[in-house]
Amino acid sequence: MDRRYLGQAVRDTQEAGDPAHTAIVLHHLGRVPLDNGDPGEALTFFQLGQIAAQDSRSHLAVAFLLANEAVAYAHLGDAGQAVTALRRAEDEFADAADRDEEHPGFARFFDQAALQAAAARVHSQLGLTDEHHRAEAITRLERALADIPADHARQRAFNLAWLATCLLAEGEYDAGAERGQRAVKAVRELASTRLRDHLKPLQDQAQRHRQNSAVHQLAHDVTALRSAA
Structure with a gap:
């Protein structure tokens, strides 16, 4: 999506006094640089989104933006901040569940x-x-794959790729x-270009262990798939 439209969407939602939807748009703005290899810029958008999420008074919204912050910190190599943001996201998600909180803007794509x-x-x-995080990743990925709904094919493909990457590294x-x-x-x-791009870590690990x-x-x-037009 064109960032100009997303920027206008932020202004529109702010003018409408709809902080939850402002948070959603800022999330989308952050995903663009994250997917393009700039987690620092992505983190800025996610942090702005978290402020909007807090203004919406939705624990689910806050959990969603914190989870994205955690991913950005992980890509920056900041394990401490990544784990802290992730733990906070899990706490906020649990609070939302305890309150039976529902928010149609987030609940439809941010579940357990x-x-x-x-x-x-x-x-x-x-x-x-870090092998400690690798062991935790394998456990989490196997659990995530067991929990993913059948119609979430992109999420399943992404998690399979990361599970394979971690297993090879182990x-x-x-x-x-x-x-x-x-x-x-x-x-x-x-046939997703973005998913093909996300196979790069798996490609690197596979090429490192070609003796098997x-x-x-x-x-x-993987190389053939990533090089396909």
Whole structure:
């Protein structure tokens, strides 16, 4: 989505006195630089979104923006801030559940499975360089995959790719190759450029461990998929 339209949407929602929808738009503005490799800029938008979420008095909205902050911090390599933001997101989500809070703007795409997926992404990113987080990521990813609704195909593909990445980094080559091939199949079926881009960590890990025949084939398949037009 064009950032100019998103910027106008922020102004429109602010003028309308609708802080919850301001938070949603700021989230979308943050996802653009995050997906383009600039987590610092993404963090700025997520933090502004959190302020709007707090103004909306929705625990679910605050949890959603904090979860995104945690992901941005993880991509910046700041494990302390990432884990702190994630714990706060989980606390806010629990408060929303305790109050039976519902918010149509957030509840439709931020449920328990989405929170679990965000947590898995945080630990997966940190796990690329820290085995403690890698073990936590594998646990979270397996749980997230069990919880993801059948119609959330993109989320399933994303989590499969990260699970395969973490398993390969742990030296579990056969299991990593099997999950990786499932991720490749899912991404190919979805024909998503963004998902192909997100296979880069898996590609890197597979190429690093090509001495295993199954991983060697995975490296070939991921490279071919990512290079496809």
